[in-house]
Amino acid sequence: MTAEAAAADGLDLPALWTQLQAWATALGFSQIGVADVDLHSAEPGLAAWLQAGFHGGMGYMAAHGLKRARPAELLPGTVRVITARMDYLPQTSPEAWQAVAFERLAQPRQASVSLYAHGRDYHKVLRQRLQRLADRLQQAVGPRGHRVFTDSAPVLEVELASRSGLGWRGKHTLALAREGGSMAFLGEIFIDLPLPLTPPASAHCGQCTACLDACPTQAIVAPYRLDARRCISYLSIEHDGPIPPEFRTAMGNRIYGCDDCQLVCPWNKYARRSPLADFDPRPAVAAADLLSLWAWDEAAFLHHTEGSAIRRIGIGRWRRNLAVALGNAWRETGDAAIAQALQAALPAADGLLAEHIGWALAQRSAAPDGA
Structure with missing residues (x-):
């Protein structure tokens, strides 16, 4: 559907967008945006990353190839992507939560689990709430072609997030927001409705290299470039074979994921607590x-x-x-x-x-x- 067709149908798209933002806030999302589906300028970087083998054993990334940068091929008819950001820092996190995390890393007998995995599976939380947001949209404008995604399909999530104003790509390759740092999940709704685009975010990493310097395995091989084969998050979660011996000592007591590049990021002093109890830590894994x-x-x-x-x-x-x-x-x-x-x-x-x-x-x- 074109903007002209939407107007002919009597749809006030700017007003609808305002309503969508209110619904998203009520569902626990920190922010939503709207991106275009033309991501051709991101294709060379994606191709180079795959060519370098930085995806490691994640063969599905190479199998999908440039389809990740072509939303309309993934879901024909898509003209916009609604992007969503949801903070996940637990409600109970102390002010000095980074220091607490580093203190745990310094205690060899304790287990360190990435903060995002302390509570309920984010795939389930985001997918359900994104679907509820899509349902509200359908109720308002009638049946539309749409599909929700949460780290579950060949989607360039950070690229879409940055183009729609949810944040910028940090040097650690994660999405960073001035008002919330990087402690957030991303999700998308592919839609065939020409909602008004939201402006992109500008980058604010400056000369900072804290994330590169802090990475235990030097997986951030250059600003904005991650070699997953060296990343503790990849090795402890995605990789299904032996952990390469050269990285085992650097893993320390990290048994699921790694937060070091986020713990040192200056922007995460603005990380916001989630309003959802879903992300509250489970002592059985968070404090074991x-x-x-x-x-x-x-x-x-x-x-x-x-x-x-x-x-x-x-x-x-x-x-x-x-x-x-x-x-x-x-x-x-x-x-x-x-x-x-x-x-x-x-x-x-x-x-x-x-x-x-x-x-x-x-x-x-x-x-x-x-x-």
Whole structure:
């Protein structure tokens, strides 16, 4: 549908957009915008990133190729993309939440889980609320072709977010907003209605390189360029094989994801607490120590991660990650209980886990003299 056709149908698109913003706020979204579907200028960068192999084992990215930059090919008839941003910092987060996170990283026996995974699975939260927003739109203007996405299809989310004013692409490649930093999820509604476009956001990283300097594995190989093969978030979540030995020590006690580039970002002093209880932390994973998590069998893992994004990596990757973290803790602390727990798990371990347990047990011999 063209803008002229919308007007002929009696649709007041600017007024509709104002109403959409109000509905989005009521649903817990921090901000919404509207992007065009012409992303051809983003295609060379995407092609170069794929050509460099920076997507690692995420073969689906290469399989979709440039389709990610062509929304109208993903959903024919699409003329606009409604973009949405939802803050996820838990309501209970203290003022010095970054310092608390760094303190936990400095405690080898404690488990560190990325903040976004402390509560309910964001895929479910955003998808349901985006669908409710789309339903409200349909009720107002009648049936329209649309589809909602939340990290679930070949969509250039950060590109669309920046073009529609939700933020700019930070040097760590995440979307950054002046009023909320980067602690937010993104989602989209592809729609065949020519809503008025919202202006893009300007970049405000300046000369800052805090995120590049802080990355434990130097995965941010240049400003705005991430090599997923080195990224702890990729290695601990997406990667299903052995963790490359050269990155295991750098993982520390990070067992699911990594927040370091966000923890040091100056703009995250403006990160806003989520109004939704969905993102409140679950103590079983947000405040656990490594040995208690290592004691879980598969039934316990499934129970404690029900409704969580963590569940999707499965017990195999979960224990692989824990074995690496326990090896690092064994090296740092010399706690005999860690070695005993690792040894006890060896007889039942499959090949992948056994290799990581073997590496973990060998770490004490690598400890600095006097440790």
